[in-house]
Amino acid sequence: MIERTFYHNTTRRYTVAFGSIFNGITIARQNKAGDVVGTIPVPLIYSDKEKFIRRAMALNNVNQDEVNIKETLPAMGFELLNIVYSAQRKTNTMERIVNDRESKGKFMFNRVPYDFNFALYIGARRIDDALRIVEQILPYFTPELNLRIKELDDFPDLVSDIPVVLMDTSMENNADGTFDDRRTIQWQITFTLKGHLYTNVRDVDFIKKSIVDLSDADINSYYEGYMSQVDPLESGNTGDGTDIIDEITSDQHDQHAASGISGSDATATMD
Amino acid sequence: MYGVDMIYMPRDILERDEIFGEDIITKFDTNYMVELYVETVDGFEGGQDVLAKFGLQIVDQATFILAKRRFEETVIGQVRPMEGDLIYFPLSNSIFEVNHVEHENPFYQLGKLHTYKLTVELFTYSHEKFDTGHGAIDRITTDRDARSELERADNFDIQNEADDFLDKKVSTYPSSADNNGFNEADPFGGF
Numbered sequence: 001m002i003e004r005t006f007y008h009n010t011t012r013r014y015t016v017a018f019g020s021i022f023n024g025i026t027i028a029r030q031n032k033a034g035d036v037v038g039t040i041p042v043p044l045i046y047s048d049k050e051k052f053i054r055r056a057m058a059l060n061n062v063n064q065d066e067v068n069i070k071e072t073l074p075a076m077g078f079e080l081l082n083i084v085y086s087a088q089r090k091t092n093t094m095e096r097i098v099n100d101r102e103s104k105g106k107f108m109f110n111r112v113p114y115d116f117n118f119a120l121y122i123g124a125r126r127i128d129d130a131l132r133i134v135e136q137i138l139p140y141f142t143p144e145l146n147l148r149i150k151e152l153d154d155f156p157d158l159v160s161d162i163p164v165v166l167m168d169t170s171m172e173n174n175a176d177g178t179f180d181d182r183r184t185i186q187w188q189i190t191f192t193l194k195g196h197l198y199t200n201v202r203d204v205d206f207i208k209k210s211i212v213d214l215s216d217a218d219i220n221s222y223y224e225g226y227m228s229q230v231d232p233l234e235s236g237n238t239g240d241g242t243d244i245i246d247e248i249t250s251d252q253h254d255q256h257a258a259s260g261i262s263g264s265d266a267t268a269t270m271d
Numbered sequence: 272m273y274g275v276d277m278i279y280m281p282r283d284i285l286e287r288d289e290i291f292g293e294d295i296i297t298k299f300d301t302n303y304m305v306e307l308y309v310e311t312v313d314g315f316e317g318g319q320d321v322l323a324k325f326g327l328q329i330v331d332q333a334t335f336i337l338a339k340r341r342f343e344e345t346v347i348g349q350v351r352p353m354e355g356d357l358i359y360f361p362l363s364n365s366i367f368e369v370n371h372v373e374h375e376n377p378f379y380q381l382g383k384l385h386t387y388k389l390t391v392e393l394f395t396y397s398h399e400k401f402d403t404g405h406g407a408i409d410r411i412t413t414d415r416d417a418r419s420e421l422e423r424a425d426n427f428d429i430q431n432e433a434d435d436f437l438d439k440k441v442s443t444y445p446s447s448a449d450n451n452g453f454n455e456a457d458p459f460g461g462f
Contacts, residue, residue: 013436020433023426029296029398031286037296040398041417043424047324055320057423058327066414067407068365070329070393075424077325121324125397127291148438159438179354179371180332180390186324 006200008152011116014195015080017147018118018164019044021140022076027132040074042133047077047121074124074133081117086194089113098204099155105204106154111196117167122187127173130185134169137189141166154201165192274306277335278359279342280403281349299357302403303345307358308336310388315363326424333360333367335389339374342387352387357394359408366408367391 022044029038049057095110120137124130144163151158167190175183279302286296315331322328337352346352351372358367373388398417401409413419421427 016429016432017437019425019429020437023429031296038398039417041421041426043325043420043426044429045325045425051322054322054327065364067359067411068329068331068363068393069411069415070331070395071323071326072396072398072415072420073325074397075325075420077323079324123323123325125395126288126293126295128288128293128295129397150436150438182368182370182392182395 004200008198010151010195010197011080011083013149013151014116014162014193015046015118017149017162018116018191018193019046019078021145021147021164022078022120022137025076025133025136027074027129027136040129042074042076043072044076044078047079071123074122074129076123076133077121079119079121081119081190083197084115084117086113086115089194097155097158097198099157101156105206106201107204108155108199108201111198114195114197116193116195118191118193120189120191122189124185124187127185130171130187134187134189138166138169141191143167151196152198160196163194165194166190167192274308274336275360275362276304277307277361278403278405278408279303279305279346279352280357280359280408281346282353282355282357294355296400298400298402299408300400300402302359302405302408303347305337305341305345307389310334310336329393331365331367332370332390332392335367335391337387337389339385339387352389358389358391359405361407364407366394366411368394 025042025044027040027042028036029040030036090113091110093110096107097109097111098107099105122130122133124133141164144165147162147164149160149162150156151160169187169189172186172188173183174181280299281301282294283298283300284294284296285298286294288295311333315333320327320329335358339351342352343350351374352369354369354372356369358369359365360367368391369389370392371390373390376388377386396411396415401412403409
């Protein structure tokens, strides 16, 4: 049934848009007097990378001479959890999205609403660092935050307000237990991005010229209606339209003669 | 005692949060060469390298034995090794953090305690200051400074790609928030 090959890059676009919300977060280190003694931009990665790529990205490589440590914190990661159909946002399937900018038009049938669930992970060595990150994020979600996204390259006018809704927050802090393991603080915040998925693009030609052939039309009934509207001009007026009416009238008489209708009949019709 | 020369670095806490009980500003600016015996001779313990949600974790753990008398002779200003102190292991070019100091194992041999047993794990760097005077150690602050960490992460790639399709002028975050003032396109907006 699904025979066409198409891909709109929509999920990747939503993923990047979601990540762009958090990729500029910076925290400050302050002393007790409140003076800022340093600022730390928080790195952000997409968590579900290929393992060998992540191994190669890391500094802890046997061929490198950098000093080996466990990890660097604070840091953030995010990932797409799942995609769920959103029945509440369903609209008419047969509606069309049209791009009429180009000479060759394109259209697609209506987009389909889907919820894209994302998780954001925040790792920190200190509670203070984690809170400085979290408190910069949460106030912007009430509980949603709108992103304005150009969704499809083929449809440049299609710019959508996409709400990103904060769903849940949780904190994990393994401060209890033995001394063998260190404390690690990890926050997880889940979001729902209310997006859409799109079907295949179809070409459509525009109607630029129309030719109406009236040769086979029912002339009698057509002119009957037309002439009844200009009847006052026939009764002695000498306006500009008189000649036209006369001409039409004479044509009509010819037509009527050919079809066997008498002139009196036609006159009666005009009256 | 047979041992390996290592660098011992006491933790100097400059600012401490008394409520949350954690160091806010920490500095490592001294180093002491001490001999430690590696008890885990077959290699490091701990888990394997772990892919966490925000990066790669090298979970190497080890147990070092430190002579009590040698520590007292070498390290100035400390009675005993403390949890949180660091140890640089030159052979593996690694910095370990002391998770636990066991001072009663072995248990009173010949009526006295002779050694400390240190349970250590690779150090989690959180932008502490390093000025130990040991080049291999201090370069951690340049190898892992904030800018380098951003370049290894996805921040710049995400931003570059998002610029192609994200209309920041009307998105509520972060451009309009950064402007922190009147938004001509949305004069009655929230920001």
